Amino acid sequence: MEGEGSLLSVADLELWRGQRCLFTELTFGLAPGQVAVVTGANGAGKTSLLRVLAGLSVARAGDVRWRDQPVNKLIPPQRAEVLYLGHLDGLKRELTVVENLNLFRRLWGIVEPVETVLEPLGLDGLAGRAVRTLSAGQRRRAALARLGLSQADLWILDEPFTNLDEEGRALVEGWLRRHLRAGRLAVVATHHQLRLGGAGQLRVEL
Amino acid sequence: MEGEGSLLSVADLELWRGQRCLFTELTFGLAPGQVAVVTGANGAGKTSLLRVLAGLSVARAGDVRWRDQPVNKLIPPQRAEVLYLGHLDGLKRELTVVENLNLFRRLWGIVEPVETVLEPLGLDGLAGRAVRTLSAGQRRRAALARLGLSQADLWILDEPFTNLDEEGRALVEGWLRRHLRAGRLAVVATHHQLRLGGAGQLRVEL
């Protein structure tokens, strides 16, 4: 399964939570333009897997590499190549949408202005509102705005469609298609059906 | 629209958040066995409406009655007839699943034991685990276990399917069908398609 041109490679991964083994011997490689769609029942280990891929936690055994570097040992500039978006939005409730996104831009060293991404997300009227006052879906949209701003090569998305309406979902799928067409990679865990057209999909069932 | 046999009646409701009017002159009535499915784009006001129906907040104008009583003035025994489940799970992270549900039972005066509801939800193995250590979907299932325990006549559900896998979703839909067949009522806000068979559906588009 592991190809020559894999940028992200997972070998013999074995993951435990508490006393339970979630999976063993998970092996796959992801080449440019490919997306790994992680599916499985509630509690199968999708989030746990994604956190390992992002370098947030370490697996009991196995090896996860991004450009031949172990993911939890990436040097800072390389870390900017990976973008992780989990169940939590990672927004400060007290700050406005624009302030939140500007913080993100500054920490990641992104130059693209925030405004370009607000309009397609339907957030342009809400730019100055504290995140605390947004509806659940609007908050998720604000979190997803990072996808529009970032130049990361690898997106790791955990249930990106939570709380989104149909239009929001289509928008994110569109972004994902564009991302893959540009030769980048993504790992997406979701209970929804992903509509990605012709993009190379790798199904990871847990 | 408002029928004779309506247990829940909404008349001329007008809701504002901040400077914005979400909707005006919303009027409907819900009879036994009926479900109101609230749909609308992100930020349309579904959550706001449901909170008004539950008596958590008051609208700028209009009237919401449950059995001819204004919902925010229900006397305690009547409050037990309404069950609200919002975006947040309302579970204590440090307590186990069983402890959480027992707290709920005690406060609501429910006699049915917790165990009956854990098994169909797939939580029987997790009964003794702290909620903090559950996956997102397992947590949502634990919150939804309230539906299985409660004898409430009116369910008010905000995005019940968040984070649930296909099987969990079917389960909750099954419970909803049973609830309605028993001549009870529900208000459900969701971005998903509800598959409720022949139950009387009232669509509320915001």
Next chain:
Amino acid sequence: MLADLLNVIRRDLTIAFRHWSELVNPLVFFIIVATLFPLALSPDIAQLRDVGMGVLWVAALLSSILGLDGLFRSDTDDGSMEQLVLSPIPLSITVLGKTIAHWLVSGVPLVAVSPLVAMAFYLPMAAWDTLIIALLLATPTLSMLGAIGAALTVTLKRGGSILGLLILPLTGPVLIFGARATDLAAQGESPAGPLYLLAALAALAVSLGPLASAAALRVGLE
């Protein structure tokens, strides 16, 4: 009504006792604060004795208020507060129950440990029973005041310090009466006067406090 109250108390105690460390913490905190004071003073026993009681009271005040920030916040953050508000139990009973539970976890151990600290500060033995009674009367008032403050700030982020800001001035009278009672007893006089006043304050706080907190909480959720 009483059954409801007991249910709420039981609920919060279950949550509080999840970690055994929660139980001993306010206590250890209290002891540590009380022992840190002498560190910052010049080591002179006569002085210690004079200062002892003041330190004891302020330490009691701070350690009982410290735990209060989370009284409603964690419930609000995880959605439990919505459930409590909608439950068939009247909100003021819920609030009363939560505050009593907090007092059981923070106030009572504090009273229990106070003789130890009094000993460390060389308080005269004669004042010990007064000290305990005064603390027993004062801590419920402190908890009730703290609950009002916690309810007021529950919609604000990071309530910790603003809570202190709101509550500390109100606790002034409690402190004054409490310190005076122990002072009088230490000098061999009758501490009845300030103790009655402390009792009156406690009665006032317990009867009106929950109503105020419940009202503040309702506004916070809307």
Next chain:
Amino acid sequence: MLADLLNVIRRDLTIAFRHWSELVNPLVFFIIVATLFPLALSPDIAQLRDVGMGVLWVAALLSSILGLDGLFRSDTDDGSMEQLVLSPIPLSITVLGKTIAHWLVSGVPLVAVSPLVAMAFYLPMAAWDTLIIALLLATPTLSMLGAIGAALTVTLKRGGSILGLLILPLTGPVLIFGARATDLAAQGESPAGPLYLLAALAALAVSLGPLASAAALRVGLE
């Protein structure tokens, strides 16, 4: 590196200044605690003067540690911490920046207001500059220690009280040196010795503290 540090500081200051109350709070808290003490003491000026400095130091300690519980907790709860850990900025720089921001919001105002409190306690004028220098040297150490404690307890619920438990013993030396420096100055002697030691502790805390906090944070997220 420096730019990164400044970015983090700026981030946390933005968040802290969202409510103006955040800024004045530690300050008001500090003043109130310092003024509550005399209430609980018998009103005797001579005694006040003796006790004054000790009280000042403990009040400083408590008020700077009070705000620290939330240093990482709110970021962890809302998922921001994941983002910070994964950002291209080294985690120890992030931690350093956050702690500096916290110190700017809590430590600096405290130093600024200390002469007022010193005046209220009739501290001799000659000791004021020493007091300010000592506080300036001590508060960064306190903040760093608090940050370590906050990082250690970030995955625990209601860290507040256990945090006090872990951190307070380590603050003992800071308190001792700080109080001794002001004491010496008040008696007209040279406070250089304890001040040097305070500076050494500060250097140690600022250089090693962020590494320890970062390690603890990483474990917390795992």
Next chain:
Amino acid sequence: MWRTLTLFFHQLASPPHFYRWSGLFAPWFAAVALVLITIGLYGGLLLAPPDYQQGEAFRIIYVHVPSAYLSMLSYVLMATAAAVGFIWRIKLAHAVAVSTAPIGASFTFLALVTGALWGKPMWGTYWQWGDARLVSELVLLFLFLGYMALHAAFEEQERGDRMSAVLAVVGVVNVPIIHYSVVWWATLHQGPSITENAISGAMLWPLLVMIAGYTFCFGWLLLLQLRSEVLEREAGARWTQRVLEASP
């Protein structure tokens, strides 16, 4: 050479191995400790002459100094083990740190109590706030207790291990403060006397023997504690089941 050494240590550090050899060593530690402490007590209480200043009260030294010294040693050991466990993710090292904590806390407590009892005849007071030696030793006790409390507060063992390891390492700064406190500050407590040759031979040798005896006693207690800690941690493993079946 290096490879065989690391291999040797890995072998040693594997729980079943450790369990076996520690079972062999533990009684020897106990025996040596018993012999040394008996000799030390005999020499200290009967042979050594009464102090010309302090009379018989000085004999507390034979309990006080060894326990004070061991309190510090056990903290250093705990912190080192915790650091090793943290950096190389060695489970046995964490077990060592966790088992050391209660023993270290006991020795610290003993040093505090004997010191306080000694202080009454010597300084006229049991306790003196502001004395750096006494306060820093008390801080050491709080550090041990804090370490244990923090460890207990985590449900997941591994996270608790790693978190409390950070605390243990941070707390090491207190150890030099204890040791040098008598030099840095004007304290009631007396300065270093063993290393400065300020103590007569007849008083000194029983003290040294006592220190050695206490150290072996510490080693014995540690092995005992560690064995049960390891069993508890490996409760699910097959070798543990075999051990438990073998001992009724």
